Amino acid sequence: MERTSIRLGGVDLHSTIMNASGPRSAERGEIYELSAVHAGALVFKSCNLAGLEAPENLKNRGVEHFAAIAGELTARGKQIIGSIVGTSEDEFITVARILDRAGVAILELNLADDYVANSVAPFASFERLKALIGGVRGAANGVLAVKLPPRSQFPPRALADLLKSMQVAIAVCQNDLPKDLEIDLATGSVKGKLRALSHAHAMYQESENLLDIVAVGGINNGRDAYLAHLSGAKGLQVGSALMKEGAGALGRIDRELDALLGEHGKRSVSEIIGRLTFTEA
Ligand SMILES: Cc1cc2nc3c(=O)[nH]c(=O)nc-3n(C[C@H](O)[C@H](O)[C@H](O)COP(=O)(O)O)c2cc1C
Numbered sequence: 001m002e003r004t005s006i007r008l009g010g011v012d013l014h015s016t017i018m019n020a021s022g023p024r025s026a027e028r029g030e031i032y033e034l035s036a037v038h039a040g041a042l043v044f045k046s047c048n049l050a051g052l053e054a055p056e057n058l059k060n061r062g063v064e065h066f067a068a069i070a071g072e073l074t075a076r077g078k079q080i081i082g083s084i085v086g087t088s089e090d091e092f093i094t095v096a097r098i099l100d101r102a103g104v105a106i107l108e109l110n111l112a113d114d115y116v117a118n119s120v121a122p123f124a125s126f127e128r129l130k131a132l133i134g135g136v137r138g139a140a141n142g143v144l145a146v147k148l149p150p151r152s153q154f155p156p157r158a159l160a161d162l163l164k165s166m167q168v169a170i171a172v173c174q175n176d177l178p179k180d181l182e183i184d185l186a187t188g189s190v191k192g193k194l195r196a197l198s199h200a201h202a203m204y205q206e207s208e209n210l211l212d213i214v215a216v217g218g219i220n221n222g223r224d225a226y227l228a229h230l231s232g233a234k235g236l237q238v239g240s241a242l243m244k245e246g247a248g249a250l251g252r253i254d255r256e257l258d259a260l261l262g263e264h265g266k267r268s269v270s271e272i273i274g275r276l277t278f279t280e281a
Pocket of ligand 1: 045
């Protein structure tokens with residue numbers, strides 16, 4: 001077992017590091033390149049039913065394009081995370097069903113994008129969110145993940161409870177840790193009082209280990225990864241570094257994380273997940 005391997009939402013992955021949905025994960029060639037250079041899970045760009053030309057950040061060829069690739073890669077043992085957008089509950093359900101049948105291991109509902117907020121408005125009420133997730137849950141067998149916006153009208157505890165009750169296994173949260181965080185990496189000790197340091201950390205604190213947290217945002221090197229794990233994240237998604245540097249960024253960050261774990265005498269990344277402490281109670 002590699003030091004950075006993990007069980008996420010009940011799925012065994014070779015690494016906690018994976019690409020974030022979007023960058024270099026839309027076209028066949030990009031996806032095959034990501035798959036070839038890194039053994040961790042592969043996250044598809046968000047897709048809807050028929051494909052989109054706009055908005056620019058959600059441009060995609062539609063779910064059948066991704067389903068065909070999922071079929072090929074899962075046959076070779078690759079763990080795929082499919083990401084879903086849509087403008088209606090029915091669209092989410094149909095896309096989820098197609099990806100599920102294609103062998104995708106984890107279905108990530110992208111509820112973080114304005115495109116979804118402005119159409120489905122999943123966070124308009126608890127009933128709306130429940131209906132959307134419940135509809136997908138009823139249509140697909142795969143592990144469910146929800147990518148959350150950094151802010152919603154729901155407090156983290158209420159949101160965590162709702163996700164758990166809907167059998168969502170994974171919450172993908174923002175890794176918005178303060179830039180000037182004073183932390184001793186060797187002990188995982190942060191200066192000051194016990195507090196939520198990021199969206200991901202807040203959701204980790206409120207989910208009592210019944211949800212697995214994936215952190216996304218600002219993970220550019222091994223130290224960023226180490227910190228995000230200390231704050232409770234079991235999985236980490238890399239976006240901008242991948243855009244800037246190419247697919248090799250995933251392996252580099254994985255190796256840097258592995259080296260830091262070794263330096264601090266850890267045999268597995270599991271030994272640091274959620275182990276932040278504070279100098280004041
Ligand atoms: C060009 C581009 C396209 C993106 N497309 C998607 C997408 O299709 N679905 C999604 O959930 N997030 C998308 N994102 C957001 C990323 O998944 C990620 O949340 C964001 O880039 C923050 O991570 P980073 O700081 O490592 O870049 C996109 C980001 C970029 C830069």
